[in-house]
Amino acid sequence: MFLKNSWYVAANDHEVGRKPLGRVLLNEPVVMYRKEDGTVVALEDRCMHRHLPLSMGKLDGDKLQCHYHGLQYDGAGKCVRIPGQDMVPPTAKIRAYPVVERYHWVWIWMGDPALADPAKIVDYHWLDDENWGARTSYLHVKSNWQLIVDNLLDLTHLAFVHETTIGNSALVDNASVKVTRGPEEVQVTRWIVNSPAPPTFVKAGGFTEPVDRWQIIDWRPPAFIRLDVGATPTGTGAPEGKRVGGIEMRNLNAVTPETENTCHYFWGQAHSWDAKNGALSDMLLGQIQMAFLEDVAVFEAQQKNLEMIKNPPQLDINADTGVIQARRIIDRLHADEMAAIQRPQAAE
Numbered sequence: 001m002f003l004k005n006s007w008y009v010a011a012n013d014h015e016v017g018r019k020p021l022g023r024v025l026l027n028e029p030v031v032m033y034r035k036e037d038g039t040v041v042a043l044e045d046r047c048m049h050r051h052l053p054l055s056m057g058k059l060d061g062d063k064l065q066c067h068y069h070g071l072q073y074d075g076a077g078k079c080v081r082i083p084g085q086d087m088v089p090p091t092a093k094i095r096a097y098p099v100v101e102r103y104h105w106v107w108i109w110m111g112d113p114a115l116a117d118p119a120k121i122v123d124y125h126w127l128d129d130e131n132w133g134a135r136t137s138y139l140h141v142k143s144n145w146q147l148i149v150d151n152l153l154d155l156t157h158l159a160f161v162h163e164t165t166i167g168n169s170a171l172v173d174n175a176s177v178k179v180t181r182g183p184e185e186v187q188v189t190r191w192i193v194n195s196p197a198p199p200t201f202v203k204a205g206g207f208t209e210p211v212d213r214w215q216i217i218d219w220r221p222p223a224f225i226r227l228d229v230g231a232t233p234t235g236t237g238a239p240e241g242k243r244v245g246g247i248e249m250r251n252l253n254a255v256t257p258e259t260e261n262t263c264h265y266f267w268g269q270a271h272s273w274d275a276k277n278g279a280l281s282d283m284l285l286g287q288i289q290m291a292f293l294e295d296v297a298v299f300e301a302q303q304k305n306l307e308m309i310k311n312p313p314q315l316d317i318n319a320d321t322g323v324i325q326a327r328r329i330i331d332r333l334h335a336d337e338m339a340a341i342q343r344p345q346a347a348e
């Protein structure tokens with residue numbers, strides 16, 4: 001199940017250039033390229049003639065030429081040239097998707113183009129804010145996209161999946177947790193006060209004494225999860241809103257379904273201290289990437305079981321509160337989308 005009427009991250013900005021890039025998004029083949037003036041185009045990756053992916057073709061100025069028999073399409077998806085004939089039928093057109101380049105990512109709207117409002121793009125400004133140091137990365141994951149949302153909304157797994165990197169048992173045993181929900185958002189706040197810092201935090205912040213650590217998870221549909229995480233020495237006032245003498249980061253995730261069973265996992269890590277220190281940005285990205293590979297092993301193993309055993313009964317625990325709220329919102333939005341599609345048909 002996918003929500004179509006949403007912006008999604010389709011690519012990192014540096015992936016899209018003058019060589020067509022083909023990528024499947026929400027079960028639809030899409031081809032992206034840059035026009036000569038640098039603007040990004042996203043079209044259906046299928047030639048009208050005999051269905052070859054246009055990403056196998058090449059650019060002629062701003063036009064994309066099919067590799068097979070040379071049909072050419074403009075940036076709006078209109079066929080503008082058919083070799084060997086003067087007449088191009090007006091119906092020769094493929095789908096063009098609205099795209100916006102923002103925060104070093106290329107965003108695409110997969111649903112009704114009339115609803116594509118760039119103001120609805122979720123804020124990821126930390127990725128290109130000069131007051132923050134940041135790096136982005138990408139993982140291809142062989143699992144349904146919702147397994148990643150579940151994972152990021154329940155960080156108790158850090159104590160088990162990531163015990164050698166970003167986790168420790170204090171995360172589960174000493175945490176105070178609050179879950180809040182709006183019509184289209186869920187926030188999970190965890191405070192772990194007066195506890196030892198985990199290995200990555202010791203490496204990044206040089207902590208030798210206990211810390212007050214926070215994890216504030218903000219989810220927006222379908223799969224945007226922004227984590228505000230950090231720690232300060234215990235007793236310096238972080239729980240009351242005073243963040244001094246410690247470290248503060250944003251872990252920024254945007255998951256885009258590829259198929260029902262695979263997804264594109266775009267993510268970045270930003271840090272507020274020493275913003276110009278590229279080596280620090282690289283180190284943090286490397287540490288988190290190591291942890292994320294531990295997560296990917298979990299997602300892909302879950303997915304295998306879910307494909308073998310359809311709809312198995314499952315147990316919910318207290319830690320799932322945020323996960324359940326988010327799933328309810330997604331189900332409601334999906335039902336709304338389906339109802340909106342069916343309404344005009346019913347009226348016919």
Ligand code: FES
Pocket residue numbers: 047048049050051052066067068069070071
């Ligand atoms: S399949 Fe594209 S031109 Fe024939």
Ligand SMILES: [Fe+2]
Pocket residue numbers: 151157158161162291292295
């Ligand atoms: Fe994880």
